[in-house]
Amino acid sequence: MTDTFLVAGVAVDKTAFHFDKLYDYAVPEEMRSRVREGCRVMIHFGNGSLRQGMILSLQEKDTVTGLKTIQELLDPTPVLSAELVKLAFHIKERCFCTLFDACRAMLPTGLSLNVMYDYSLSEDYRKGCLTVTLSETEEIIVSYLQSRKVPVRQDRLLKAMGLAEDTLLVKLFKKGVLSRSEAVKKRLQDVSVKMVTLKTDDLDRRFSPAQQEVVHTLQSIGDVSKKEICYFTGVSGAVVDNLVKRGICAYYDAEPPVPSPQEETLPAAKAITLTPDQDDAYRHLLERYDSGEASVSLLYGVTGSGKTSVFMKLIDQVHAAGRGVICMVPEIALTPQLLAKFTARYGEKIAVFHSGLSLSKRLEEWKRVRDGLAPIVIGTRSAVFAPLNDIGLIVMDEEQEYSYKSGAAPRFHARDIAKLRCWHHRCPLVLSSATPCVESYYAAQQGRYGLYTLGSRYGTAQLPRVLTVDMNEEHQQGNLSQFSSVLLESIEDNLSKGQQSILLLNRRGHNTFIACRACNEVLSCPNCSISLTYHSVNHRL
Known part of the structure; x- marks a missing residue:
């Protein structure tokens, strides 16, 4: 017994923001050696209701008078690393959510209770x-x-x-x-194996031949799964159940053994050949990685310029150094395309994080990353919380997409979280886009981000010719239709050649405003500045 008492600071589930904080709970002496920051617990809160909590701090105190006691420790090992525990406090202050909501956002749904x-x-x-x-x-x-x-x-x-x-x-x-x-x-039961162990050394009892065989096997080889003991001794499960009822044996659940890693026979990955512009961008990004300092870089290139090849070659270097990589895409639909390239190159070293996976699959992928079996993570916004212990690079493809911002509490932006994780691991963040968001491009122009530009398409591919037609001039020339003369001529030319044309509408419905063709004045509400919308059903503004 120690002279001091261990007190846990617990983030409690289902609290409101205005009274959310770390609440002190006394750690029972029998749990003292097992509790860690980042473990979940069950505690009584308020009027005594049982709630889930997350231990975010531990400290020694001289007294625990007036403190409630932790009821149950839910995790044998922490589910949040020390880095992610610190990140929870930042998310609370930045995104105005509760501490437990911040912790929950970092864990797979299948792990919830x-x-x-x-x-x-x-x-x-x-x-x-x-x-x-x-x-x-x-x-x-x-x-x-x-x-x-x-x-x-x-x-x-x-x-x-x-x-x-x-x-x-x-x-x-x-x-x-x-x-x-x-x-x-x-919410989702872990995959487990029912194990059998001898519960007592007092074996001077009468056993049937089948029971004696089970007891002798357990004495010889120690704990074994129920399935294996039945297989090797030739007895039924009822024999083992009877020994458990008599108190001779006991059951417990254990995680299935992880198979020994096999040397994968992947086809030799094709060497990535870069153009001079790509190679220049790659070398600058590699210098930033080799510096061992946190940094943010914008890889700005036109569509088809080969931005993916640049950061994949950078990933090769980071992976070869034994460090982890997170590569984010904005949509689930884009994940299979990138996944196919990465799987062909890295095999089973890849883990996938996105909401399209089943709960069990998400939990399985999360465990593979946590256990170091998958050092490269590909996914959508949630991949930024991947439990990698040594991140060497984070890539955000199509960084301008709004889907990187969470619409539910906590309302974080994956780019902000990625910056914090890169700062902690002293590694680069690469933002890749053909149309970067305004703030990223401005930061790059001001020198806060590195800026590396790819101005031409890879190989012989050429950008399409784009024509912008002023419909006001078309109206003045007597064309009152919704289609310009240039567009109509191009469609007729395609039809004569047996080719196809695609027309894209940027909205559904009728006109959102009415403007005078002579002076271009937009009709607006007499009480405010909002333009009047034309409704074709009743022909009214």
Whole structure:
């Protein structure tokens, strides 16, 4: 027993921003050696309701008088690294969200937990010590629970009774008819193996031949999965179950063993050949990486100029140095295209993060990254939180896209998070775009970002000729249609050659404003400056 007490600063779930902070909880002595910053816990909060929390600080104190105690430690190892714990505080201050919301955004959905209630009849009601009047529906609930030998989970009880809400269950609980216990349920169960272990050394008992075979095997080789012990001894699972009931053996769950990494036989990756402009940009970016300092660079190139080849060659160097890489794309639809290139080059070293994956697949990919099996991460906005321990490079492709900004709390921008992570790991951030956002291009012009420009397309490809037609001039020449004479002539030329034409409309519906063709004045509301919209159904503004 130590002279001081360990106190955990816990970010609590379901708090409001105005009273969100770290709440102190005493760490029980039996948990002292296991708790770490970044672990999730269950704690009683406020009126005693059981809530989930995240330990974000630990400190020694002389007394824990008045502090509540942590009820349960949910994670054997931290789910957030020290870096991500610090990042949670930044997200709270910058994005005006709660600390727990910031932590939750950094974890895969499949890792989340739910607090559920289990209901059973109370001891007082079973013994007849309560005299209460019950409605017909309440009597049906009581009768159902009397027929059950074990507590029933709330969602199953509601489904069995055909109820949509738990109002009646809460009412019966307050009357003392029902007792209620809280249980933590994983949203997605981890893949696990049921293991068998000897629970006692007192083996001077009578065993059947089959039971004796199981006990002898466990004594010889130690803990083994139930499936394996049944296979090697030739007994049924009921034999092992019986030994567990007698207290000779015990079950526990363990993660399945990770297969030994095999040397992949990938086809030899094609060497990336760069043009002089690409090579110049690549060498400058490589210098920034070799400097060992955090930096931001804008790779600005026209469509088809080969920006992907530049940062893929840079990724080759970072990966060869044994460091991690995050490559983000704005849309799920773009992920397969980039993934095909990366998989052909790096094989199983790739992990994919995006919302189109199932919960189990997202959790599996997150664990592969955490365990160091996938040092290269490709994905959408959520990939910026990938649990890499040593990041050497972050790339944001099409960095101008608005989908990099989260629309739900916490409302972070992936570019801001990427900058913070690059600062922590002292590595470069590369923003790639043919049409960069205004703030990125301005920062590059001011010298705060590196600016590397690719002005021509790769190889012999040429940019299309673009014509901008002033429709006001067309109207003055007597063309009152919605199509310019240049466009109509081009379409007719294509048709005569048997070629196709595509017309893209930038909006649906009718005109959003009415303008005078003589003076170009837009008709606006007499009470404000908003232009009047024309409705073709009633022909009114």
